[in-house]
Amino acid sequence: MKKLLLLMLVFVFAKPAFSQLDRSKLPQAGQASEIKIANYESFELKNGLKVFVIENRKLPRVSFNLVLDVDPVLEGSNAGFVSVTGDLLRTGTKKRTKDQLDKEIDLLGATLSTSPTSIFASGLERNKEKLFEIVSDIILNSEFKQEELDKLKKQMLSGLATAKDDPNSISQRVSQVLMYGKDHPYGEIETEETVNNITLDMCKSYYATNFRPNVAYLAIVGDINKATAKKLVEKYLTKWEKKEVPKNSYSTPKAPVVNKVSLVDRANSVQSVISIAYPVELQIGSDDAIKASVVNLILGGSATGRLFMNLREAKAYTYGAYSSMNPDRLIGSFSASTQVRTSVTDSAITEIINEMKKIRSEKVSDDELQKAKNLLSGSFTRSLESPETIARFAINTARYNLPKDYYKNYLKNLNALTSDEILATAKKYIKPNNLNVIVVGNGEEVAKNIAKFSVSNKVDYF
Secondary structure (H helix, E strand, O other): OHHHHHHHHHHHHHHHHHHOOOOOOOOOOOOOOOOOOOOOEEEEOOOOOEEEEEEOOOOOEEEEEEEEOOOOOOOHHHOOHHHHHHHHOOOEEOOOEHHHHHHHHHHHOOEEEEEOOEEEEEEEHHHHHHHHHHHHHHHHHEOOOHHHHHHHHHHHHHHHHHHOOOHHHHHHHHHHHHHHOOOOHHHOOOOHHHHHHOOHHHHHHHHHHHOOHHHEEEEEEEOOOHHHHHHHHHHHHOOOOOOOOOOOOOOOOOOOOOOEEEEEEOOOOOEEEEEEEEEEOOOOOOOOHHHHHHHHHHHOOOOOOHHHHHHHHHOOOOOOEEEEEEOOOOOEEEEEEEEEEHHHHHHHHHHHHHHHHHHOOOOOOHHHHHHHHHHHHHHHHHHOOOHHHHHHHHHHHHHOOOOOOOOOOHHHHHHOOOHHHHHHHHHHHOOOOOOEEEEEEOHHHHHHHHHHHOOOOOOEEO
């Protein structure tokens, strides 16, 4: 609703200007306006905790966001213990039971969430010290209990049972395994067996090993200044003990040498869930990151993308077809996905691959490139309205060793991109001959028609 209202206001006030435009001509790309990113201040404790303070007085609220910079863990036959550790952080400390913790958060009118690598809390400014004391208690004194672990494992098993009947969940799990392999953390999936193998000691060990200040970033955002924030942090987290955290390294997953087709047979399915996926070596903040985002947006990153316009608007195969290209410090990924009626499964795959071939063989038009730039520019500019965005920028800059002006120069670098650069980037990262093609659907009806997408002309069943 807010977005709709904003668009209406923009249209109303800009209407006189619009009426004078020649819509048959693409506007000249002007010089990118200078980005005004809110300032932040920082300090570091002796134990290595890095703190960023983003002061914003618009609302009487303060949020605390702790992020750990730790490498993923290969969980093996115990897959799931890392994620459940994140949930256990919310179940009590040496000073508070889960019920007491929940009650205190409710009384403060605050929110609190935890994960294996983060803790986030937000509340009213007048309650900031009490809220931060609770956050600090979780950081320093989390106490995992067997009964809480048992409850969480039961929930995980229930979720797995539900996922077995969800073709989209099935597709995602198979894609993970095929893209990254079982020897990479990103390729691991939870099963009933691995969940049942999880022990309390595994979770305690992960917490004790990884929750250390020397690998942590804390962003404090809202109605608070640096001096007050520093007093809070020094009061509650000075005793947080520094300790070396293990570094984990893994071999880099590669895209298939040739196209492979995998099928999960669901005999009663009247639709096919299609996923085309492979890993890409695309780093966060790299020279190619912005270029790749433009390539993906044009190909299938939105409802204006080529995949959507082809498979939905032109062919009426589906309600939607999209792609994503995600950078990552270890290994990035590309995927394209859709859901179609069984009879057009192979036709839809053909169209996806054709669009991939086209974007890496022909320059995008000036109009298409400018529209993509406009979409990304608008999204980026709107994100700056949130102080949490500035907090994320601060943490990312430090965590990924980005240039200090990376975000300040984002629009300038985006608007400077040419169709030649987009073509070169597409050739580098869009790989129509190195695909994992995954179909979840009626095997009897689709297997013979999708085998042609595999070089071996055969389908692997999952």
